[in-house]
Amino acid sequence: MKKLLLHICCAPDQTVAVERTIDEYDVTGFFSNSCIEPRGEYFKRLDDAKYLANLQSIELIEDEYFPEKFLAVAKGLEKEPENGKRCLKCIEYRLRRTAEASKKGGFAAFATTLTVSPHKDAEHINRVGEELAWEFDIEYLPTDFKKKDGFKRSVELSNKLGLYRQDYCGCRFSLKQKKERDRQRAEEITAKASEESSQTGQSLKLKAVDPASAPPGAFYKPPDSVSRRFKKGKR
Numbered sequence: 001m002k003k004l005l006l007h008i009c010c011a012p013d014q015t016v017a018v019e020r021t022i023d024e025y026d027v028t029g030f031f032s033n034s035c036i037e038p039r040g041e042y043f044k045r046l047d048d049a050k051y052l053a054n055l056q057s058i059e060l061i062e063d064e065y066f067p068e069k070f071l072a073v074a075k076g077l078e079k080e081p082e083n084g085k086r087c088l089k090c091i092e093y094r095l096r097r098t099a100e101a102s103k104k105g106g107f108a109a110f111a112t113t114l115t116v117s118p119h120k121d122a123e124h125i126n127r128v129g130e131e132l133a134w135e136f137d138i139e140y141l142p143t144d145f146k147k148k149d150g151f152k153r154s155v156e157l158s159n160k161l162g163l164y165r166q167d168y169c170g171c172r173f174s175l176k177q178k179k180e181r182d183r184q185r186a187e188e189i190t191a192k193a194s195e196e197s198s199q200t201g202q203s204l205k206l207k208a209v210d211p212a213s214a215p216p217g218a219f220y221k222p223p224d225s226v227s228r229r230f231k232k233g234k235r
């Protein structure tokens, strides 16, 4: 069986990408994502990738984590929209790290889980992969994992296994853009609610709750990971 180094961007994408390559290749995961910020988010995604690699019985190698290097790559492109020039550089950077590691580690080929996402252009990703394969004299496995309901399958498996599904791509710029989208949506909802209430002549009333009269634990919010594990009862 050929040895494949599979670049892993996150556990949800890892689900289907490993499922679709494991029968033909001896797969090793490679978590290389210096773009992810803040640091806590990076380790949250890494933890789930490790957890899943264990379930999938594959080895997972963690690349260095140097957000400064990604920021240098993205310099001057901070305001680019998602899927713009900054993302092209980011993808090229992560695939280059994978190609280098494949060559050094004696792998026959490399690939990436990035093509699971419906937000990413598989054609572009595969073109970059082929160019790097030529540069490093190594094989690249072109994929489009989102096809044949690949993305849907990744969502199903992630839910089943209680995996963390992030709501922004990963870098500080995508997080800022996501917060801006959330803010605009909240403003639209508020504006719509006040328009509806002025049409019906009713005003929205929020009932205040006295904490002293609430049952014990009513205001306790468990950390994400704990609540997720508790709900799914999987870990």
Ligand code: SF4
Residues within 6 Å of the ligand: 035, 036, 082, 083, 086, 087, 088, 090, 091, 169, 170, 171, 172, 173, 174
């Ligand atoms: S939005 Fe995603 S792909 Fe684009 S630069 Fe940020 S982390 Fe990389």
